[in-house]
Amino acid sequence: MKLSPKVITPMTCELITFPADSIMPEKGVTQQSGLQLIYLIEGEVETTTDEGIYRVVKGDLAVIDPGENHHSRAIADSVILSMLYSH
Numbered sequence: 001m002k003l004s005p006k007v008i009t010p011m012t013c014e015l016i017t018f019p020a021d022s023i024m025p026e027k028g029v030t031q032q033s034g035l036q037l038i039y040l041i042e043g044e045v046e047t048t049t050d051e052g053i054y055r056v057v058k059g060d061l062a063v064i065d066p067g068e069n070h071h072s073r074a075i076a077d078s079v080i081l082s083m084l085y086s087h
Helices: none
Strands: 012-018 035-042 044-049 052-057 061-064 070-074 078-085
Touching (some): 044 078
Antiparallel strands (some): 012 078, 044 052
């Protein structure tokens, strides 16, 4: 079987410092029109989605589906790489 790799370029890519006890967004929830990948470089974050509450720790990759309501709270000082992909 021959594999045909597909390269997908992120629409945005941000390195974010997320201090302990802070919340993103500061009020309410957010949702993106594309797929969002959040890689935790350092720290610990609690992410709440329509599906539940998830603990994300150093080395984890969180996948947020397009249109899914979500917000996050830093449990500890954290550094995240957020990548947003368009459809």
